[in-house]
Amino acid sequence: MRVIEWREGSLRFLDQTRLPLEEIFVTTDDEYVVADAIKRLAIRGAPLIGIGAAYGFVLALNKVTDASKVPAAIERASILLSSTRPTAVNLFRALERMKAEAAAFMSAPLLEFKLHLLEEALAIHREDEAMCRAIGEHGAALLPNAAVVVTHCNTGRLATGGEGTALAVIAKAWELRTLKHVYMDETRPLMQGARLTAWELKQLGIPSTLMTDSTAAFLMQRGLVNAVVVGADRITLNGDVANKVGTYGLAVLAKHHGIPMIVAAPTSTLDFTLVNGSEIPIEQRNGKEVTHIGETRIAPEGVEVYSPAFDITPGELISAIVTEQGVMQYPFRDPIKRLRPGRSRAL
Ligand code: MRU
Numbered sequence: 001m002r003v004i005e006w007r008e009g010s011l012r013f014l015d016q017t018r019l020p021l022e023e024i025f026v027t028t029d030d031e032y033v034v035a036d037a038i039k040r041l042a043i044r045g046a047p048l049i050g051i052g053a054a055y056g057f058v059l060a061l062n063k064v065t066d067a068s069k070v071p072a073a074i075e076r077a078s079i080l081l082s083s084t085r086p087t088a089v090n091l092f093r094a095l096e097r098m099k100a101e102a103a104a105f106m107s108a109p110l111l112e113f114k115l116h117l118l119e120e121a122l123a124i125h126r127e128d129e130a131m132c133r134a135i136g137e138h139g140a141a142l143l144p145n146a147a148v149v150v151t152h153c154n155t156g157r158l159a160t161g162g163e164g165t166a167l168a169v170i171a172k173a174w175e176l177r178t179l180k181h182v183y184m185d186e187t188r189p190l191m192q193g194a195r196l197t198a199w200e201l202k203q204l205g206i207p208s209t210l211m212t213d214s215t216a217a218f219l220m221q222r223g224l225v226n227a228v229v230v231g232a233d234r235i236t237l238n239g240d241v242a243n244k245v246g247t248y249g250l251a252v253l254a255k256h257h258g259i260p261m262i263v264a265a266p267t268s269t270l271d272f273t274l275v276n277g278s279e280i281p282i283e284q285r286n287g288k289e290v291t292h293i294g295e296t297r298i299a300p301e302g303v304e305v306y307s308p309a310f311d312i313t314p315g316e317l318i319s320a321i322v323t324e325q326g327v328m329q330y331p332f333r334d335p336i337k338r339l340r341p342g343r344s345r346a347l
Helices: 031-039 046-062 067-082 089-104 110-140 166-175 192-204 213-221 247-256 333-338
Strands: 004-007 010-014 025-028 147-151 179-185 208-211 227-230 234-236 241-244 261-264 310-313 320-323 326-329
Touching (some): 004 046, 004 110, 010 046, 025 031, 031 046, 031 067, 046 067, 089 110, 110 166, 110 261, 110 320, 110 326, 147 166, 147 213, 166 179, 166 227, 166 261, 179 192, 179 213, 192 208, 208 213, 213 247, 227 247, 241 247, 247 310, 326 333
Parallel strands (some): 147 227, 179 208
Antiparallel strands (some): 004 010, 010 025, 234 241, 241 310
């Protein structure tokens, strides 16, 4: 199943808000539909948000019939797509690439200009697929034998252009027969673990158990797991990691219990402009996602809610960051500086 795909001038994507109950695909040639899909998490997961935004940019520019209107259309598309979600840096990276491609071919005939934009979006998509494969291979080698892993949120095919980040590591270890079992957090409030990771692991035939977000501590205390593997939405120069809220708690627990805390992400998730995690903008979600389950209220009317979508895990709590270029160990500042951005063209 292709979660997102360019098909004859349109974008086709799986609406992840409907999973696992329904597999509904949306086909659109409207960038506003794409922006809305990113906002409401129909398209989600840091790398997939970047890919979706790149295709959204293509759709916006495809509507232009008069070359003199191109600069204004670029401006409009950038504002629309970049204002969807603030934390995953892949979104901004992808848009920067699309704008650079647009600038490079601005004086080409309109049809050729549009073809270049499409080629760039397809390249972002293809490169992400390759990065996932490499992350899986590098990361699987880090896991202990008979690995029993805790993972958080969703980091698989639904979140990327390929097999995933943390889930690619897990899938590769399963293929190598070094993985025994996966425990996944349900990931309140939007349940990406329960709805999406449980669905993906079932499809992959990987033995897995769903638990509430607060269960990991007890699992570790009982000695039932030997690694934590998660993805990332933005990684700063010092190795601080923004990922789905709850990741920081897992990292503290992993440290306390002497379990490796592994973060898997493509280099397109690295933000070389930020020195540390305190500079990462954190998305705040609508309180209704906490006070309600579906349309059913579970908290008293008028209660105040604090709902950051992501938290920041300090680099010193992370044992290894795995990218498509290899494995980095703490302290991360020097290895991050040594990454070769050119190789993925995503930096
Ligand atoms: O709010 P979401 O579902 O977009 O959050 C996704 C995550 O936090 C993932 O862990 C992260 O994007 C890494 S995905 C490969």
